[in-house]
Amino acid sequence: EIVLAQSPGTLSLSPGERATLSCRASQSVSSSQLAWYQQKPGQAPRALMYAASTRATGIPDRFSGSGSGTDYTLTISRLEPEDFAVYYCQHYGTSTWTFGQGTKVDIK
Amino acid sequence: EVQLLESGGGVVQPGGSLRLSCVDFGFTFSRHAMSWVRQAPGKGLEWISIITGDTHTTYYANSVKGRFTISRDNSRKTLYLQMSSLRADDTALYYCARNFNGTHNDYWGQGTLVTVSS
Numbered sequence: 001e002i003v004l005a006q007s008p009g010t011l012s013l014s015p016g017e018r019a020t021l022s023c024r025a026s027q028s029v030s031s032s033q034l035a036w037y038q039q040k041p042g043q044a045p046r047a048l049m050y051a052a053s054t055r056a057t058g059i060p061d062r063f064s065g066s067g068s069g070t071d072y073t074l075t076i077s078r079l080e081p082e083d084f085a086v087y088y089c090q091h092y093g094t095s096t097w098t099f100g101q102g103t104k105v106d107i108k
Numbered sequence: 109e110v111q112l113l114e115s116g117g118g119v120v121q122p123g124g125s126l127r128l129s130c131v132d133f134g135f136t137f138s139r140h141a142m143s144w145v146r147q148a149p150g151k152g153l154e155w156i157s158i159i160t161g162d163t164h165t166t167y168y169a170n171s172v173k174g175r176f177t178i179s180r181d182n183s184r185k186t187l188y189l190q191m192s193s194l195r196a197d198d199t200a201l202y203y204c205a206r207n208f209n210g211t212h213n214d215y216w217g218q219g220t221l222v223t224v225s226s
Contacts, residue, residue: 001170035212037153044203044216045145045153056214088153092211095167097143097155 002026002091004100012108019076021103023089028069035090036065036074038083039102045088049074079105110135110215112204117220124194124224130187130204130217138162138182141207144189146200147219154200157189158207172198194224 003026013019023034031052037045047056049065052072062077076083084107089100111133120126130142143158156169157178166178177190187204201221205213 033211037213039153044218045213046216047208047212047214050208050212050214056212086152090153090155090212092207096169097158099145099153099155102152 001096002029002093002098004089004091004098006087006089006100006103008103009101010104010106012106013079014108015079015081017079019074019079019083019105021074021076021087021105023067023072023074023100025070025072025091029091029093031068031072033092034065034067034072035092037088037090038085039088040085048087076105110206112206112215112217114202114204114217114220117202117222119223119225120194121226122195122224125190125192126194126222128189128191128202128204128220128222130189132185132187132206135206135215137180137185141210142178142180142187143205143207143213144176144178144187145203145205145213145216146198146222147203148197148200151200159187160210191222194222196224198222199224 005024007022034052036049039045053065086102114130116128141160159178175193179188201219203219206215208214
């Protein structure tokens with residue numbers, strides 16, 4: 001079973017700054033099988049990226065994804081007030097789907 | 109617009125059973141695989157099960173295998189999760205979510221809360 005480890009646990013930044021979130025898999029995964037989600041308090045998760053670097057419908061281009069093998073990154077180029085939230089990576093495999101434990105991006 | 113609405117949550121005693129439902133309003137339900145994902149209070153997301161659109165192939169997380177059963181009725185555009193032998197650590201908000209081409213979850217319901225407590 002693939003385990004996803006996200007870092008850091010919490011990222012404290014100011015609006016306008018760049019956020020870089022990491023997701024490391026316990027074994028190599030295909031980049032076509034990696035997604036990112038955003039979740040705000042009291043809300044359901046929202047898909048941000050899939051296939052590691054493809055933005056989901058309606059996601060602004062300040063969000064970008066990259067990576068391969070075991071290391072993946074979600075970058076928010078300039079944080080907007082609405083971007084402060086928890087972010088999860090997800091691996092979708094042939095028979096199991098796994099989430100990372102999440103990274104909270106909060107206001108410094 | 110895609111809308112998913114879960115129901116069936118509530119308080120149940122340890123060892124008890126509960127059936128969750130998720131109704132689709134707005135897309136071609138039968139064409140999409142569907143998942144259940146849960147979130148314990150204050151914790152992260154945990155994928156628990158998926159069912160394909162037409163063949164009804166199912167997969168489960170180890171934590172629920174043998175206790176939970178996912179199913180669907182495409183004529184009613186409804187997804188189900190039958191939960192049995194419930195434990196305290198099954199307490200969570202349960203989300204249903206649509207799978208985009210068998211990959212990520214592109215649409216989510218708002219969740220239904222299950223509390224396992226005596």
